[in-house]
Amino acid sequence: MQITKEQWAEVEANLSSAWGVVELEIDGYKINLRVAREKSLKYVVMIYVNGVMDGKWLSPDSDADETKRFFRKISKYALKPKARAELIKIYGGKRCPKADLARFNQQYSYFSPVWSNVKDMRRHFVKNNQSIEVVHIGYEPC
Numbered sequence: 001m002q003i004t005k006e007q008w009a010e011v012e013a014n015l016s017s018a019w020g021v022v023e024l025e026i027d028g029y030k031i032n033l034r035v036a037r038e039k040s041l042k043y044v045v046m047i048y049v050n051g052v053m054d055g056k057w058l059s060p061d062s063d064a065d066e067t068k069r070f071f072r073k074i075s076k077y078a079l080k081p082k083a084r085a086e087l088i089k090i091y092g093g094k095r096c097p098k099a100d101l102a103r104f105n106q107q108y109s110y111f112s113p114v115w116s117n118v119k120d121m122r123r124h125f126v127k128n129n130q131s132i133e134v135v136h137i138g139y140e141p142c
Helices: 005-015 065-070 081-091 098-104 118-128
Strands: 021-026 029-039 042-049 072-077 107-112 132-137
Touching (some): 005 132, 029 065, 042 065, 065 118
Antiparallel strands (some): 021 132, 029 042
16 A cells, blocks of 8 residues: 555655654555754654664665665765866876776765655655555654
């Protein structure tokens, strides 16, 4: 069963406020989405799968099912653009061996349990999962 547009709107509204909490059932996994403070004035959505956040899921060579279903892949260059440009300038653009150019443009990637945009998270969940259901929105009363 898929989640409705109204339910997604309610989920997004709850996660757009500070300290929002949503619990989803996605393909048999219990997913907890919690708004957490990343920097002094920046809030992000943290993902917990079955109540835990396991560090092995963040590795780029992880074969875990949870990695590709729920986490955001981030790719970055090993060198900043300014440093790459300086190295190419030093070694010469056309004269620079292709092996050095490949080394200068080397990238690395990892997975992150942090989403800064709820709509991107939603798109990723819908694309990589079959069944998404809302279990609970907001905090449960004591």
